[in-house]
Amino acid sequence: EKVFLNGTIYPSDAAQISVFDRGFLFGDGIYEVMVQLDHGIFYKKAHLDRLQENLDKINIAYDVDQLETQIAPLLHAASLEEKSCLIYMQVTRGVAPRKHAYPKGYPATTMMYALPFSLPHINSKNITAILEPDFRWHRCDIKSISLLGNVMTNEMAMSQNADEAVLVRDGLITEGSHTNIFFIKDEKVYTHPANEHILNGVTRKIVLELCRDLEIPVVEEPIAANAISSMDEAFLTGTTTQIASIAQLGEHRFHVPDAIGKTTLKLQEAFAELKQ
């Protein structure tokens, strides 16, 4: 395994970061996860643009184009050129004496690794998700490396043998611990608007585009937790999840427990086409 760190590619066990790195001390950094498939990195530009936008949001001065030029050398060093793999990138505010305010004049720490990873043509699982209070902060639009709320709620799901925790803020469903969520009712697709309470997922955006192409009406409004039982279908989206049908959400079992709902399936098939 190879790791790109601050301009050099190392064997993963030789890549070292200072304990004074603000990523380590404050969780002060941004990350991105993307996958390389048969025809290259899937929606690479959307992921790199989001990384740049997030760095700009928190005033980390770094040009993501620099990291982009290092992807090919990293994949080459890791013998993953042309192979299916997952690429993780992280940029933190760098190494500086521990003070809360942004330090001036310290370079960002940049890190990236790639691992073999493959995705099924269609995610055929029909998953179970629990409902948990969304006790995260009010800037979930920032793809911060501080993921404690996501980690804690995901662990609740794992400890209950569920696949994902779906989060509820003020009675409204926001997103999953590492996924976005969609509902279908009367042939219309519903998802939370891309505001400060969710991460605007690249897969979410792809699904919205597919809905437009397939002429499926979309309503970007949150669904109340107490309205779940009136929904026809539900699914999760994410880079590593693709589109995952939900069989059970909280106490509610969708009426297609062992089958995939028809709109979900239509979107899964259209999504699979994009990867060809």
Ligand code: PDD
């Ligand atoms: N998670 N919401 C949250 C909170 C996420 O962490 C993610 C992604 C998504 C889906 O975004 P996208 O479609 O761009 O992957 C939504 C990544 C994969 C992770 O933390 O591993």
